[in-house]
Amino acid sequence: MKTLTLLRHAKSGWDDPVARDFDRPLNAKGKRAAAMVGRHMRSLGLVFDHAIASPAVRVSETLEQIESGYGRTIAPDLDRRVYLASAATLLDVVHGFPAEAESALLVGHNPGLEDLVLMLVADGADPLRDAVEDKYPTASIAELQFEGDWASIATGTARLTRFIRPRDLDPTLGPDAD
Structure with missing residues (x-):
């Protein structure tokens, strides 16, 4: 059995005056959420023998924070x-x-990741x-x-065996106006 884990990059900073979307960095909340998700991944004992990621700055910064917690x-x-x-x-x-590879990690962006889950998992009575x-939030x-x-x-x-959102781990990481 193969396991594919999809990780959406953490919350990025729209206020940062970068010239290209590709270069947009994480904001403080995104960094905190990614580190917490990394700690949770460690507590679950998740391991990957193959990983692929988008080269965007916000993905690289997400991985840095994930690794710090992981x-x-x-x-x-x-x-x-x-x-x-x-x-x-x-x-x-x-x-x-x-x-x-038995367990792989793919790190990227929405709407692609959400659409991939919805494509690969048959529609039915599955709360996950x-x-x-409903929403595939950042991190x-x-x-x-x-x-x-x-x-x-x-x-x-x-x-679909797991769907973990940062707000499931810490309610302060849920939606807000920042």
Whole structure:
């Protein structure tokens, strides 16, 4: 069984005067949320034998904070295709994961990550899927499991086993006006 964990970058700073969206950094709340999610990942004993991430600044900064809480280096391969990718493009990336990888991490952006979960997990009476469909907030992780190999993953073939939002770990990390 293969496990795919999807991590959306943490909350970024829209007030930062960067010239390109690609260069937008995290804000203070995003840094705090990512570190907390990293600590939670460590407490769950999550491990990855393959990782791919968008090269955007907010993703790199998210990973730095995740690693500080997680207590280990993730060191993903950076893949420009993941930056603001559609679900179809993300699925193409997943199809290319090494066959020997059992547990992989994909770090990127919405709406692609949310759409990928909704594509891969069949619609039905699943409260976790419903929560993803409602909103896939920044710094949230979704864990999906599949039978078979990475290349055979297709629409409706996944089971969503976890969906963890920062506000589930600390209510102060929930929605606000910042």
